[in-house]
Amino acid sequence: MGICNLCPRECSVDRAAGELGYCGVGNTLRIARFAPHFWEEPPFSGTRGAGAIFFSGCSLRCVYCQNHDLSHAAKGFDVTEDELCGIILDLQEAGVHCIDLVTPTHYADALVRVLSRVKPLLNIPVVWNCGGYEKVETLKALDGLVDVYLPDFKYASEELAERYSGAPSYPKVAQAALAEMYRQTGAVKLDGDGIIKKGVIIRHLVLPGARKDSIAVLDLIANTVPVKDVRLSLMSQYTPDFAADCGLKELYRRVTSFEYNAVLAHAEALGFEGYFQERSSADKKYTPEFSGEDKKRNL
């Protein structure tokens, strides 16, 4: 890692020299937790869990982020590339359905090296579980190493993207990234048990007061990839607990049933299939804690 332009922030900082970019991490691989994880969508969690590896730092750092300690504070512990290879193989050995790389974008260069080493030893898919704010050039380096993309598509409006994520280019960037992801994987493929093997599953979190933007996001997706070839995970789990200090009062409440159902109706009208949450999931207790104990979890 030297001068870093891995993500659309294009900070041009020298991470090898210890400089930190917007993502908040330098020259080491830093993770916060690795374990079988049962709170992803059914094609990932299945019955034995997704082999989740949560990376520290984030190139988006949304104000309402529900993993604030990881994304904003970059809490975690350093691992070498050798150790990360071992973690991935241990997770496979533990019986998980997939290797779930969570918020990996700012480590893409190291992960290309790691995945090139472990991919021939894996018989489960590799999932790139990201915020959707990816450079096409960086995604191209992952072609053949990643089987499934699980991106967010957060905003259609540049104003909202700027207000909540400081990234006005997000809609255009995410649209180009989604097209590249679909080019690489093609249509979603599930096995006989409904476990993902290949494809793109797109997440969208409905935010309070942003129903119309959510509807515009669905239109953007439908104009970018064939609706029948992808799956949509439409999430209602936004909770205000994590936005308490951001000063944006419109975020100090949950999403109403009216808001979520209006977005859901539009998704159904466009022909999306996928995973739609109950509003009861909008509870802080569904957000995993990231204590130091987690890394000691016995696989």
Ligand code: SF4
């Ligand atoms: S990965 Fe980090 S340092 Fe590199 S361009 Fe993105 S935010 Fe900046």
